[in-house]
Amino acid sequence: MSNAxxxxxxxxxxxxxxRESVNIPILKVLQADGTVYDKAVLPAxxxxxxxxxxxxxxxxxxxxxxxxxxxxxxxxxxYMTCTGEEASIIGSTASLDDGDVILAQYREHxxxxxxxxxxEQFMNQLFSNEKDLGxxxxxxxxxxxxxxxxxxxxxxxATQIPQATGVGYSFKMQGKRNIAICYFGEGAASEGDFHxxxxxxxxxxxxxxxxxxNNGYAISTPTSEQFCGNGIASRGxxxxxxxxxxxxxxxLAVLAATxxxxxxxxxNHSPVLIEAMTYRLGAHSSSDDPSGYRSKDEEAKWQQHDxxxxxxxxxxxxxxxxxxxxxxxxxxxxxxxLAELKVAEKLPMSMLDTLIEDVYDTPTPRLxxxxxxxxxxxxxxxxxxxxxxxxx
Amino acid sequence: MAEINMLQAINDALSIALxxxxxxxxxxxxxxxxxxxxxxxxxLQEKFGRDRCFNTPLTEQGIAGFANGLxxxxxxxxxxxxFADYIFPAIDQIVNETAKxxxxxxxxxxxxxxxxRTPYGGGIAGGHYHSQSPEAYFTQTAGLxxxxxxxxxxxxxxLLASIRDPNPVIFFEPKRLYRxxxxxxxxxxYEIELGKAxxxxxxxxxxLLAWGAQVEIVEHAADMAAKKGISCEIIDLRxxxxxxxxxxxxxxxxxxxLLINHEAPLTGGFAGEIAATIQEExxxxxxxxxxxxxxxxxxxxxxxxxEYMPDALKTFEAIKATVNF
Ligand SMILES: Cc1ncc(C[n+]2csc(CCOP(=O)(O)OP(=O)(O)O)c2C)c(N)n1
Numbered sequence: 001m002s003n004a005x006x007x008x009x010x011x012x013x014x015x016x017x018x019r020e021s022v023n024i025p026i027l028k029v030l031q032a033d034g035t036v037y038d039k040a041v042l043p044a045x046x047x048x049x050x051x052x053x054x055x056x057x058x059x060x061x062x063x064x065x066x067x068x069x070x071x072x073x074x075x076x077x078x079y080m081t082c083t084g085e086e087a088s089i090i091g092s093t094a095s096l097d098d099g100d101v102i103l104a105q106y107r108e109h110x111x112x113x114x115x116x117x118x119x120e121q122f123m124n125q126l127f128s129n130e131k132d133l134g135x136x137x138x139x140x141x142x143x144x145x146x147x148x149x150x151x152x153x154x155x156x157x158a159t160q161i162p163q164a165t166g167v168g169y170s171f172k173m174q175g176k177r178n179i180a181i182c183y184f185g186e187g188a189a190s191e192g193d194f195h196x197x198x199x200x201x202x203x204x205x206x207x208x209x210x211x212x213x214n215n216g217y218a219i220s221t222p223t224s225e226q227f228c229g230n231g232i233a234s235r236g237x238x239x240x241x242x243x244x245x246x247x248x249x250x251x252l253a254v255l256a257a258t259x260x261x262x263x264x265x266x267x268n269h270s271p272v273l274i275e276a277m278t279y280r281l282g283a284h285s286s287s288d289d290p291s292g293y294r295s296k297d298e299e300a301k302w303q304q305h306d307x308x309x310x311x312x313x314x315x316x317x318x319x320x321x322x323x324x325x326x327x328x329x330x331x332x333x334x335x336x337x338l339a340e341l342k343v344a345e346k347l348p349m350s351m352l353d354t355l356i357e358d359v360y361d362t363p364t365p366r367l368x369x370x371x372x373x374x375x376x377x378x379x380x381x382x383x384x385x386x387x388x389x390x391x392x
Numbered sequence: 393m394a395e396i397n398m399l400q401a402i403n404d405a406l407s408i409a410l411x412x413x414x415x416x417x418x419x420x421x422x423x424x425x426x427x428x429x430x431x432x433x434x435x436l437q438e439k440f441g442r443d444r445c446f447n448t449p450l451t452e453q454g455i456a457g458f459a460n461g462l463x464x465x466x467x468x469x470x471x472x473x474x475f476a477d478y479i480f481p482a483i484d485q486i487v488n489e490t491a492k493x494x495x496x497x498x499x500x501x502x503x504x505x506x507x508x509r510t511p512y513g514g515g516i517a518g519g520h521y522h523s524q525s526p527e528a529y530f531t532q533t534a535g536l537x538x539x540x541x542x543x544x545x546x547x548x549x550x551l552l553a554s555i556r557d558p559n560p561v562i563f564f565e566p567k568r569l570y571r572x573x574x575x576x577x578x579x580x581x582y583e584i585e586l587g588k589a590x591x592x593x594x595x596x597x598x599x600l601l602a603w604g605a606q607v608e609i610v611e612h613a614a615d616m617a618a619k620k621g622i623s624c625e626i627i628d629l630r631x632x633x634x635x636x637x638x639x640x641x642x643x644x645x646x647x648x649x650l651l652i653n654h655e656a657p658l659t660g661g662f663a664g665e666i667a668a669t670i671q672e673e674x675x676x677x678x679x680x681x682x683x684x685x686x687x688x689x690x691x692x693x694x695x696x697x698x699e700y701m702p703d704a705l706k707t708f709e710a711i712k713a714t715v716n717f
Contacts, residue, residue, distance in 0.1 A: 156477065156521060226450065292427075355688070359691070
């Protein structure tokens, strides 16, 4: 029925399509100086929303700076920043309903923050202490909260993409006007799961937003070695998916695109693909040194597109923010994060019993036996196992 | 002979492999100019060019299928899977295709030129997605060879043998030893025969069997046992598929006892297979049940990593219990 050949234009000479055949415009609303482009249509945003967004930006900047520092001091084992990508992440999350489910890749902590993840909760996860909702089982930055509809991050890339299709479809079946959104990098979009997830979403009409943060690199691999097509957006129409490309460093453009994408997904029970063109200003992770694969000049060029600064200038232009207030916000979060960090790093690790919990709904007899044997051993050599010492 | 670490030994082996056979190609995520996230392939793109050493797009399924295609048409494919935990997206290509190419085509085609290198194992605070030891999934797959080196010297010789073996090989590299293990490694080209275990230390009371990073754990346990007057024979299996039953059975017939140590979970782990086989081969020689000191039947945890690990203390306790059975 929808096989496109029936209404194709006919030609009588061989002519191939190539990447230039797909012309994808990029949505921009906000200019570098914080003023809006002449013809730009603004997203729905009022002062309160702008403040909630900006507050999340500032928090995330401070968190990233502080925790990368903490990693360097050896206080946590690992860290990843989202510096430079705040507009992509926060602009999109801010367009959602709190009931919409977020499936993140790993660089989207600003999204869970926007939903209300507290500073304390961040620290508990980062320090894997006994209050970590994930019970200290995963590396730092693998946040998750059922209360906030933010599914716990899993390290294997792209696995969340077809899952999001399933989550979106379940909303449709439940008759809810909610959607799933999943985030992924342009690198992860090379995985088979990307194809599986988008194709199923299109065919099954799942209300899901596929949000690609195209930040230029997958660890050391630049986009030129990742794909040859016209970015990730060009693939959307190929699947029959509504698609848009936005300036990922432009908070208002991301907000506008995602607001409309969400409305479309809900009304039409259909997926939407958003490609946000941004840049990973920092290293891939705390284990990475980008000086081995990209130039300082390139980084400096992108510093000029700082999405947080651009949005701040807009707010100042609107009279919604002053430099003084801005400085106070940074100061407030520096203090708060440091204070919470100090508390969290002193809390003990989860009890040993959690080791065999959640493997199944209840521990199997074999797991119980293994725990019993382990405890016997640990009691004999407590000093060799500092995390469980004295806490069996 | 130079003292180098395991990563340098691997780099050296890869360089020799590319040098000695111009049909060989090296690829994987970030392995090009960057030299891989662990730097095992540093400098190789500069030496051999972008056509023979390159970054692939981020798809393990693609990497494995591409390797199969290359090898099916006469090339030598050396592919890196960035972490063994991320080999699972490639499992269909490896288990259904790599392993069965020769068999299903009646040897019209084969992909013997494929080698997958991948860092495995824990002890690096990596949580369950940077610590797994998935060897047992592959030892159950006929058609694959599975190799695990324990030190820099072995890494070079076994990797060269794996690359040149006319069968597909999965080469698991113990990442916690990458920089920690330093030893004398000859500069020249040499191979260590696949399918042969090595008797690392002779002893008479009990045989301890391990592979990869766990060999040094059982060595440590054997030192502790020696202080109690227990003499341990230590065997490094080196190749898990096909594995060297003879060397192990000969040892167990001599000592009368066997302890197997691996990091992967106990249930369904390769130790079970070994125990069953040795029980058949050596039933009348056994003086105590075969002991297994393995990971727990949970995913690999982050904060309870030490508790989870089949470490030297647990091995020491099991040695005593087995000897005093
Ligand atoms: C299946 C899988 N393969 C490899 C990795 C290792 N890895 C972690 S992050 C990463 C790069 C991801 O790049 P991209 O998707 O572009 O996201 P970005 O880091 O740029 O935000 C790789 C290769 C992994 N986590 N999962």
